[in-house]
Amino acid sequence: MSHAEHHVSSIKLLAIIFGGLVFLTVTTVLTAQLDLGSFNVPLAMTIAIAKASLVVVIFMGLKWDNKVNSVIFGLGLLFVAVFISFTLFDTLYRGDLTNTTKGTIQDQVLMEEGLQSREPAPSTLQPDHTP
Amino acid sequence: MANPHSDHPAHLQHHFVSSEQQFDAAKMGMWLFLVTEILLFSGMFVAYIVYRTWHPEVFAKSAELLNPFLGGLNTIVLLASSFTVALGIHYAQKDNKKGLVINLVLTFLFALTFLVVKYFEYTAKFEHGVFPGAAFDPHGVSHGVDYATYNIPYARQFFSIYFVMTGIHGFHVLVGMGLFTWITIRALKGEFSSAYYTPVENCGLYWHLVDIIWIFLFPLLYLI
Amino acid sequence: MSESASGTINYLSHDKSIKSWLLTLDHKRIGIMYLIAVSLAFLAGGILALLVRIELMAPGETIMSADAYNQAFTLHAVLMIFTFIIPAVPAVMGNFVLPLQIGAKDVAFPRLNLASFYIYVLGALIALGALLVGRVDGGWTFYTPYSTSVGDGILFVTTGVFVMGFSSILTGLNFIVTVHKMRAPGLTWNRLPLFIWSIYATAIVQVLATPVIGITMLLLFLEKFLHIGIFDPALGGDPVLFQHFFWFYSHPAVYIMILPAFGIVSDLMGTFSRHQVSGYKFVALSSVAIAFLGFLVWGHHMFVSGQSATSSVVFSLITYLIGIPTGVKVINWVSTMYKGSVQLKTPMLYAIAFLFTFSIGGFTGIMLGVLAIDIHLHDTYFVVAHFHYVMMGGNVIAALGGLHYWWPKMTGKMFNEKLGKIAAGLVFFGFNLTFFPQFIMGAQGMPRRYYDYLPEFQGYHLLSTYGSWVLGAGLFLILGYLIASLVNGKKAGLNPWGALTLEWTHTTTPPHPHNFLETPIVTRGAYDFHLAKDLFASGEEVSEVVTSTTH
Numbered sequence: 070m071s072h073a074e075h076h077v078s079s080i081k082l083l084a085i086i087f088g089g090l091v092f093l094t095v096t097t098v099l100t101a102q103l104d105l106g107s108f109n110v111p112l113a114m115t116i117a118i119a120k121a122s123l124v125v126v127i128f129m130g131l132k133w134d135n136k137v138n139s140v141i142f143g144l145g146l147l148f149v150a151v152f153i154s155f156t157l158f159d160t161l162y163r164g165d166l167t168n169t170t171k172g173t174i175q176d177q178v179l180m181e182e183g184l185q186s187r188e189p190a191p192s193t194l195q196p197d198h199t200p
Numbered sequence: 201m202a203n204p205h206s207d208h209p210a211h212l213q214h215h216f217v218s219s220e221q222q223f224d225a226a227k228m229g230m231w232l233f234l235v236t237e238i239l240l241f242s243g244m245f246v247a248y249i250v251y252r253t254w255h256p257e258v259f260a261k262s263a264e265l266l267n268p269f270l271g272g273l274n275t276i277v278l279l280a281s282s283f284t285v286a287l288g289i290h291y292a293q294k295d296n297k298k299g300l301v302i303n304l305v306l307t308f309l310f311a312l313t314f315l316v317v318k319y320f321e322y323t324a325k326f327e328h329g330v331f332p333g334a335a336f337d338p339h340g341v342s343h344g345v346d347y348a349t350y351n352i353p354y355a356r357q358f359f360s361i362y363f364v365m366t367g368i369h370g371f372h373v374l375v376g377m378g379l380f381t382w383i384t385i386r387a388l389k390g391e392f393s394s395a396y397y398t399p400v401e402n403c404g405l406y407w408h409l410v411d412i413i414w415i416f417l418f419p420l421l422y423l424i
Numbered sequence: 425m426s427e428s429a430s431g432t433i434n435y436l437s438h439d440k441s442i443k444s445w446l447l448t449l450d451h452k453r454i455g456i457m458y459l460i461a462v463s464l465a466f467l468a469g470g471i472l473a474l475l476v477r478i479e480l481m482a483p484g485e486t487i488m489s490a491d492a493y494n495q496a497f498t499l500h501a502v503l504m505i506f507t508f509i510i511p512a513v514p515a516v517m518g519n520f521v522l523p524l525q526i527g528a529k530d531v532a533f534p535r536l537n538l539a540s541f542y543i544y545v546l547g548a549l550i551a552l553g554a555l556l557v558g559r560v561d562g563g564w565t566f567y568t569p570y571s572t573s574v575g576d577g578i579l580f581v582t583t584g585v586f587v588m589g590f591s592s593i594l595t596g597l598n599f600i601v602t603v604h605k606m607r608a609p610g611l612t613w614n615r616l617p618l619f620i621w622s623i624y625a626t627a628i629v630q631v632l633a634t635p636v637i638g639i640t641m642l643l644l645f646l647e648k649f650l651h652i653g654i655f656d657p658a659l660g661g662d663p664v665l666f667q668h669f670f671w672f673y674s675h676p677a678v679y680i681m682i683l684p685a686f687g688i689v690s691d692l693m694g695t696f697s698r699h700q701v702s703g704y705k706f707v708a709l710s711s712v713a714i715a716f717l718g719f720l721v722w723g724h725h726m727f728v729s730g731q732s733a734t735s736s737v738v739f740s741l742i743t744y745l746i747g748i749p750t751g752v753k754v755i756n757w758v759s760t761m762y763k764g765s766v767q768l769k770t771p772m773l774y775a776i777a778f779l780f781t782f783s784i785g786g787f788t789g790i791m792l793g794v795l796a797i798d799i800h801l802h803d804t805y806f807v808v809a810h811f812h813y814v815m816m817g818g819n820v821i822a823a824l825g826g827l828h829y830w831w832p833k834m835t836g837k838m839f840n841e842k843l844g845k846i847a848a849g850l851v852f853f854g855f856n857l858t859f860f861p862q863f864i865m866g867a868q869g870m871p872r873r874y875y876d877y878l879p880e881f882q883g884y885h886l887l888s889t890y891g892s893w894v895l896g897a898g899l900f901l902i903l904g905y906l907i908a909s910l911v912n913g914k915k916a917g918l919n920p921w922g923a924l925t926l927e928w929t930h931t932t933t934p935p936h937p938h939n940f941l942e943t944p945i946v947t948r949g950a951y952d953f954h955l956a957k958d959l960f961a962s963g964e965e966v967s968e969v970v971t972s973t974t975h
Contacts, residue, residue, distance in 0.1 A: 075223075077293045078286065087283040091276055098272040101423035113419035121412045128286045129408045135224060137604060138231040145235030148632050149242040151719055153249055155735065156668045159723065160250045162732035163664075174657035214938075215529035215606075225532045225605040232597045236635040243639030243669055247654055250665060333650030354660055360652035364643070 076133035086127045093120050211396045223398050230402040234409045237372075241413055244365045248420060251361065255354040262358035263422060265330065265338075265350055267321065271422035274317050275414060281310030282411040285404045292397040297390060300400070304384040307407065311377045318370055325359075332363035362421055369417060372410045379403045434836070434934040449534035450937060454541050455520030456834065461545060462512050468552075469503035470896065472496050477858075477892040480885045483877050490875040494561035497873060499554065501564035506585050507548040509819055510677060513684035514630070515544070515595055517826050518623045520834060522599060524927035524935060525617045527608025527944040532601040533594075540594035543587060551584025563873060565674070568655040568666045572648040579645070586641040589634045592680070596630030599623055608926070610946035617925045617950035618694070618707055622687030625711035629676045629683070629718060637673035640666070664729050671722035679718040681815060683711055685782075685822030686753055689775045692825055693757045694951035695923040696772035697764025701951050703756040710749035717746050727798045736795055743793030750786055754779065769921065770844035774825030777852040781817025785810060788863065803873075806866025809859045817855055824851065824902065831906065832920050833927055836934040837913030843905040850898030857891025925950050 097116040105112065126132045131139050209219060216222040252259045284306040291299030328347040329337040336356045338347035383399050386392065392400055435452045445453060476497050479486045488496065519537065523530055531537050554560045559575030571578050603624045607616075644666070646652045653659035655666040694701040701707055723731060723739030757779060766772065788810040792798050801807060832838055861884040866872075870881045877885070919928040927935070930944040948955040 075293060078290060080287065080290060083283060083286045083290065087279060090279045090282075094272060094275045094279065097419055097423065098268055101268065101419070110424045113424045117416050117419050120415045124282060124408050124412050124415070128282055129405055135228070138228060141228070141231045141235055144628075144632065145238045148719060149238060149245070152239075152242050152636070152672055153246055155720065155723065155738070156246050156250060156665070156672075157253070158735035158738055159664065159668065159726075159731040160662075161253060162734040163730075164732070166733045174663075175660045213534075215532075215534065217943075221605055225601050228604060229533060229536075229597055229601045232600055232631050236593050236597070236631055239632060240635035240639050243636050243643070246669070247643070247665070250662070251654075333646070333652045335650075356653045357660060360646075360650075360654060364646065364652065368642075 076130060078127065078130065082127065086123050090120055090123055209395065211398075219395065223401075226398045226402060227405075230405050234405060237409055237413075241365075241368070244361065244368065245416070245420075248361050248365070251354065251357045255357070258352060258354040259358050260424075261352070262350060262355045263424070265325070265345070265347070266362070266422045267324075268422045270317055270321055271418050274314050275418050277310050277314050277317070278411045278414050281307045281314070282408050284310065285407050289397065289400055289404050292387075292392050292400050293394050295394050297387065297392075300392065301384060301387050304380055304387060304400075308377055308380045308384065311373050311380070314373055315370060315377075318366065330359055332360045332367075336360075365417055365421065369410065369413055372413070376403075376407050376410055379406065433936060434932060435937045436836070436934055438937050447538070449530070449538055451519050451523050451531050451534065451537060452834075452935060452939075454537050455516055455518075457541055458511060458515040458519060458544075459834075461541075461548070462508055462516055465503055465507035465548060466512075469500050469508055470899065472500035472503065474892055474896055476500060477889040479875075480877075481882075481889045482885075483879055483882060491561070493875045494873075495558065498561050498563055502551060502554075502560070502581055502585075504815075505564055505677075505681075506588050507544075507551065509681045509815055510588075510592060511544055511595070512681075513688065513819065513823050513826065514599070514623060514626055514680070515540075515591075517619075517688065517823070517830060518595070518599060518626075518684065521830060521927055522602060522620060522623055523606070524833075524931065524939055525620055525925050525950075526603065526606060527611055527926050527930065527940065527946065528602060528606035529938050529940070531598045532606055533598050536594050537598055540591040540598070543594070544591035547584045547586070547588030547591060549584075550587060551581050553580040553584070554578075565667075565670060566644060567670075568644070568647065568661075568663045569657055571644065572656055578648065582641040582645050586638055586645075589638045589641075592630050593634045596627035596634070599627040600631065603627075608944045608946055611926075613708075614705065615946055615949040616708070617687075618690030618701060618704070618711075619684075619687035619925075621708040622683045622690070622711040625715040626680055626683040626687075628712075629680050629715045633673045633676035633680075633719070636669065637677075640669040640673065643669070664726065664731055667726050667729055667731075668722070671725045672719075675722035675725065676715075676718045678811075678814070679715055681819045682782075683714060685778070685819045686711060686714075688822045688826035688829070689757060689778050690753070691923075691925070691950075692771050692775035692829060693760045695829075695921055695925075696767045696769060696775070697760050698767065698922070698953050699760055699764025699951070700949070700953065701756060702759040702763065703752065704949070704951070706752050707756050710752045713749040714746060717742065717749070721746060721793075724793050724798070727795055728802045740793055740795050744790060747786070747790050754783060754786075767922075770839075770841060770848055771825045771829035771921070773845060773848040773852075774821050774828065777848065778818065778821045778825065781813055781821060781852075781855065785813030785817050788813065801866060803871055804866035805862040805870045805872055808872045809862035809866055812859045812862070817859070821851065821855070824848075827906075829921065830927075831909070832916030833933055833935070835910060835913075836916050837909045838916045838920060839909040839913060840905045843901065847898045847901040847905070850894055850901065854891050854894030854896070854898050858888050858895055859891070861885075861887040861891075924948070924953065924956050 093116050097113055100112055100116075101109065103109075125142070131142065212219055212222060216225070284303045288300050288303035288307065291297075291303060324342075325331075328340045328342065329335070330347070330350075331337075333356070336351075336359060338350045338355070340347050380403065383392075383403050386399065435450055445457065448454060448457075475488070476493065479488050479493050479496070519531070554577040557575075557577045557580060560577035560581050562570045562574065562578075566578065566582065603616075603620060643652070643654055647655050647661070651659055653661045655661045655663055657663050690701055690707055720742045721739055723735050724743045727736050727740070757775075761776075788806070792801060792807065792810060828839065828844060862870075865881050865884040868881070870877055870884070916933050918933050921928070923929070926940075926944050926946070931940055
């Protein structure tokens with residue numbers, strides 16, 4: 070049997086990676102307490118991606134694994150990216166036509182109610198209305 | 201039937217040529233399954249990103265109700281479980297049954313710890329009316345936090361996403377605990393060795409993925 | 425025609441107990457079980473279609489109330505899409521043929537394969553439960569907020585779709601691993617039958633897209649019962665976001681339906697033209713390209729939904745791109761026939777019918793991808809005609825071709841060729857009579873899903889309904905002679921069509937339970953007829969020669 074070909078990760082390597090992951094977790098909790106303005110989100114995401122990469126490459130052994138598994142994993146990530154980005158093409162630019170509005174239906178209802186409440190209430194039609 | 205392969209190891213199914221082919225096939229199947237899991241969660245990430253880009257201030261404010269230290273603790277618990285499961289595979293490859301079993305049990309216990317912490321987080325929310333969906337009605341004061349001030353438009357969306365994401369993730373943790381119970385029993389029976397440890401390997405892969413999902417959920421929901 | 429004792433063992437005869445069928449791990453038997461289940465689903469969906477067509481013969485109430493009509497067309501769509509057309513070719517012919525064509529003893533995970541069958545049955549039964557509680561009438565797309573505000577039947581349908589999704593994923597996963605890891609020695613990627621290539625591309629789509637319908641159905645479920653406010657506009661949710669979720673799966677799902685059909689047609693074109701399929705590599709890779717591009721176009725279902733113009737433009741542009749790999753296939757099929765010597769057997773008739781109907785379906789798809797035209801045609805019968813030309817004219821006609829092609833291998837019996845040709849004619853004629861008038865009335869403004877309509881559309885509706893009867897007659901004729909062939913059909917030879925793929929050249933008819941007595945070693949491509957002179961000793965009489973010399 071050719072099982073000897075399977076890569077065996079040493080305990081030392083696994084422990085180092087675990088230490089790194091804990092370090093990154095502490096870092097991300099601490100840096101999140103600081104106000105870095107618009108850098109908070111990219112920093113937290115960068116740390117998360119770094120942690121996930123360590124888990125995938127070392128713990129899950131993709132580094133030593135059959136290349137096809139890396140391709141499969143990459144394909145999965147690619148299509149997640151497609152899902153996110155193509156949906157954002159819509160949601161970030163919603164209402165970019167002049168004849169539609171940006172708000173959701175609820176926003177529009179709220180806006181309409183706001184406009185109506187500013188009008189003098191015709192008390193004969195709406196006896197219960199309290200401005 | 202046709203050709204009884206008496207010289208073949210017990211774990212080798214008849215339609216495979218070699219153990220190596222069987223191992224590779226099982227592992228490839230597992231990676232494909234992991235990809236389906238990633239795409240399952242991707243829907244929740246899309247919902248999160250869309251609503252966050254629409255209502256960033258609501259998300260920032262609502263996230264204040266989540267406890268980053270409990271979330272961080274749970275992150276470390278899950279990372280530790282990933283570490284022990286990786287150790288378990290290491291011991292399986294070295295034919296060390298005792299090391300394998302100990303690490304599988306440790307992994308199970310870490311998973312349990314995660315769910316216990318999650319239970320306390322959830323009940324703390326439920327006490328103050330922070331529910332997913334129609335029942336969402338934050339009220340009451342605890343630790344100087346007035347929950348009622350968090351009852352703002354679109355806070356419901358944040359907490360719906362929070363509960364659905366962590367709920368699906370928690371369900372995966374539960375499934376993982378079932379899997380580890382199953383392979384611990386098989387390991388105790390001595391079914392695994394350096395020649396055959398495919399189930400350990402695949403449960404490990406599944407568990408690392410559950411960990412990775414949490415690695416992203418934690419900063420998205422608790423920190424930023 | 426006497427056979428030796430060892431020759432009589434086949435996957436059908438080696439154990440006839442019911443238990444051996446229900447618990448079988450044999451991909452061939454699972455394929456047959458899928459064939460029966462999927463055919464029942466097709467029958468149920470087909471009867472609903474006939475009822476819908478009868479109702480539409482005249483404006484106003486004809487045979488059913490508006491309420492019943494809404495439920496009938498919704499269930500027709502749900503049954504046809506989720507229980508019939510998505511599993512049809514991959515799970516029936518993929519299961520039966522794929523391991524045989526790649527020279528494997530079975531799929532990589534036989535137990536998962538059986539599980540996926542029972543998960544499918546469970547999901548289909550749950551979806552059918554909607555019949556009992558009633559009131560699923562918003563169409564198969566479940567658009568919010570209608571779907572979350574009306575009726576509880578949606579509970580069953582969404583759960584059923586969720587469960588069937590697992591079945592689809594497991595099948596796809598199994599096939600990808602099988603194609604990668606189980607190919608016979610010598611069977612390189614460039615020698616694979618094109619059916620395998622397209623089942624492989626289909627499987628990629630199944631694995632990558634189906635999980636998203638899972639989460640969509642889950643969120644829809646939670647929206648309805650917990651009111652989580654993600655999709656319901658009354659709660660601050662966004663119904664267009666639901667459409668993104670839904671079509672991220674359901675557009676690629678269109679390719680789950682059509683890609684396997686491409687594979688069957690490619691196989692039929694090569695085999696019955698006795699010629700290497702022109703542009704083999706392009707045909708193979710265009711399947712993968714379609715699978716990939718299929719993920720990038722879902723927004724073309726949403727041009728009038730209020731999504732941003734930016735995304736409409738992006739989705740529209742990429743939609744045109746799909747025409748390229750599809751065109752590559754059509755041109756190569758025609759060229760294969762041109763260069764080869766065409767044998768007009770029943771399966772080939774379906775392949776040729778497919779070329780015609782699918783091309784119409786494809787071209788009208790490009791038309792609908794044009795932003796301005798879509799505004800006019802959106803939600804009209806033009807769309808209905810378009811997707812029936814692709815689903816029925818594409819998938820079902822190709823599936824019928826495949827069924828006739830592999831029927832002798834599955835059952836060991838030949839069907840009546842003359843009846844086969846008549847039925848193929850009826851199906852082709854009936855299909856076009858049913859759906860072509862729908863293009864015209866759609867372009868004139870007849871909206872889809874409507875119960876009532878203006879009197880000026882009645883002529884088209886009548887034609888369409890008469891067509892559905894011809895189509896139905898053709899399908900029942902097929903059912904009749906296929907069943908008759910089991911009883912009194914001529915015994916099928918080893919290679920009645922003179923094909924070169926392994927299921928015809930290296931195993932018995934019907935196949936041995938373990939497929940091959942010894943692992944085949946492949947030395948030529950799937951359509952290298954010029955390298956297979958040994959099989960074609962006396963030209964056109966090949967099938968008879970092969971049959972008679974081997975018995």
